[in-house]
Amino acid sequence: MKYWLFKTEPDVFSIHDLAKSPAKTACWEGVRNYQARNMLRDETKVGDRVLIYHSGGTSPCIAGVASIAKAGYPDSHSWDRKSKYYDSASSPENPRWYMVDVRLDQIFPCPLTLAGLREVKGLAEMGLLRKGNRLSIQPVTKGEFAIIVKLAVK
DNA sequence: GCCAACGTTGGC
DNA sequence: GCCAACGTTGGC
Numbered sequence: 320m321k322y323w324l325f326k327t328e329p330d331v332f333s334i335h336d337l338a339k340s341p342a343k344t345a346c347w348e349g350v351r352n353y354q355a356r357n358m359l360r361d362e363t364k365v366g367d368r369v370l371i372y373h374s375g376g377t378s379p380c381i382a383g384v385a386s387i388a389k390a391g392y393p394d395s396h397s398w399d400r401k402s403k404y405y406d407s408a409s410s411p412e413n414p415r416w417y418m419v420d421v422r423l424d425q426i427f428p429c430p431l432t433l434a435g436l437r438e439v440k441g442l443a444e445m446g447l448l449r450k451g452n453r454l455s456i457q458p459v460t461k462g463e464f465a466i467i468v469k470l471a472v473k
Numbered sequence: 474g475c476c477a478a479c480g481t482t483g484g485c
Numbered sequence: 486g487c488c489a490a491c492g493t494t495g496g497c
Contacts, residue, residue, distance in 0.1 A: 451478040
């Protein structure tokens with residue numbers, strides 16, 4: 320099993336939107352970065368755990384945990400002309416972009432702020448905390464995941 | 474709103 | 486293949 324961190328802008332799609340989705344499950348569409356695409360397409364498996372990160376705003380934070388409900392599959396928004404994620408280079412026959420389905424497991428009672436996470440020993444190497452890392456899909460180590468869940472549930 | 478960091482594009 | 490220009494991300 321792998322562990323991930325997915326970034327989202329809560330104004331666009333928050334963990335609360337995920338909670339309101341049918342069966343608390345939604346597709347994670349619109350990833351338009353090749354490195355992130357490759358991970359979604361090649362490395363995700365059903366059951367993988369996903370930290371949901373809210374970027375932007377006054378207090379960016381890890382808001383909760385979800386699981387992969389459907390592993391990487393072509394992002395149909397990429398050939399939907401009406402979608403803001405439309406890409407003329409992508410087609411059903413030759414999809415350029417991929418997405419996954421995620422199902423909410425838990426909203427953290429107290430979201431873990433970025434500032435707070437920087438204080439935590441054992442997370443110093445975490446991708447999220449490294450300068451200049453803009454990837455919206457990031458692998459997380461088993462140890463980092465365990466530390467974060469323990470902090471949030473305490 | 475600023476700006477650092479990084480990705481993408483396109484001319485050559 | 487190099488690299489300048491430009492666009493995007495995202496914390497602050």
